[in-house]
Amino acid sequence: MKRDIDVLVSEVGPRDGLQSIQTIFTTEGKMDWIRREAAAGVRQMQVGSFVNPKLLPQMADSAEVVGQSVLIEGLIVSALVPNMKGAVNGLAAGAHQIGVVMSVSEAHNQANIRRTVQESLNGFAEIVKYRDDNPEYRDRVISGGMATSFGCTISGAVPLKDVMRVAEGLVQRGADRLNVADTVGYANPKQVRDLFTELYRTIGTDIPVGAHFHDTRGLGLANVFAALDAGVREFDSCLGGLGGCPYAPGASGNIVTEDLVFMLEAQGMRTGVDLDGLLEAREIMERQLKGEPVHGTYINAGPPKGFTPATAAA
Numbered sequence: 001m002k003r004d005i006d007v008l009v010s011e012v013g014p015r016d017g018l019q020s021i022q023t024i025f026t027t028e029g030k031m032d033w034i035r036r037e038a039a040a041g042v043r044q045m046q047v048g049s050f051v052n053p054k055l056l057p058q059m060a061d062s063a064e065v066v067g068q069s070v071l072i073e074g075l076i077v078s079a080l081v082p083n084m085k086g087a088v089n090g091l092a093a094g095a096h097q098i099g100v101v102m103s104v105s106e107a108h109n110q111a112n113i114r115r116t117v118q119e120s121l122n123g124f125a126e127i128v129k130y131r132d133d134n135p136e137y138r139d140r141v142i143s144g145g146m147a148t149s150f151g152c153t154i155s156g157a158v159p160l161k162d163v164m165r166v167a168e169g170l171v172q173r174g175a176d177r178l179n180v181a182d183t184v185g186y187a188n189p190k191q192v193r194d195l196f197t198e199l200y201r202t203i204g205t206d207i208p209v210g211a212h213f214h215d216t217r218g219l220g221l222a223n224v225f226a227a228l229d230a231g232v233r234e235f236d237s238c239l240g241g242l243g244g245c246p247y248a249p250g251a252s253g254n255i256v257t258e259d260l261v262f263m264l265e266a267q268g269m270r271t272g273v274d275l276d277g278l279l280e281a282r283e284i285m286e287r288q289l290k291g292e293p294v295h296g297t298y299i300n301a302g303p304p305k306g307f308t309p310a311t312a313a314a
């Protein structure tokens, strides 16, 4: 991470948000949003996902979006992939970072990608090998995404030892970084602090670890606070909390980028992100939605009187 920021805010709306709504954005519409948000100072964005376009038509133009996004100066462009085919396509499109996703919960992994956790770990090793075997991809980053780390809609509680086993498995197979996700919005702050404390104890602090929280039950930012306390310095979020929660219709989903940035900046943590610029990007994104709800509180309240963001004060 660059030293001029304290926390990396990673926007996942163009992937996570868009894949769970009905509206299909045009490539141009996605790029207007991505360019404006990058101009507001967001350094990393997950802009697409390399999955079967028949299953996710919203993501059918991911190669094009990645190709255009990597031309944006200073932006780390990441893409989500479920398997080797997705990784091959994502790397070919030019993504700086490939997020390979699997579930810690055996039942969820089977339901989602029809593989056992062990098969997914083996598949991860093959993707790392593919990257290593192709010298032109030497500087590409492979991230191990650990879905349902805090609970699962099928099997309920997910034991901490299962999370650690998957984390260790990914690191042993060459993960450059990890992303620990509360995919279904079950996490609470104490659980978050305990999990990340145990995670750093298990894998050390050399591998960067990001956290992906949902606000399904109103605990999203409280969970960020707990993760910060445990040492996490990278968070995924969605502008306007776009996307909701597929497991709880009507509920909010991903934590809201502008609320996250406000919380971090108010606490003196530099994100490098300009809040006014974010709201402009949100406006561009919102204009394209066809009735889907957006979330967030900063948009309605604005900054407190006399508020100076840490990034502006530095």
Ligand SMILES: [Zn+2]
Pocket: 016, 183, 212, 213, 214, 253, 254
């Ligand atoms: Zn999410």
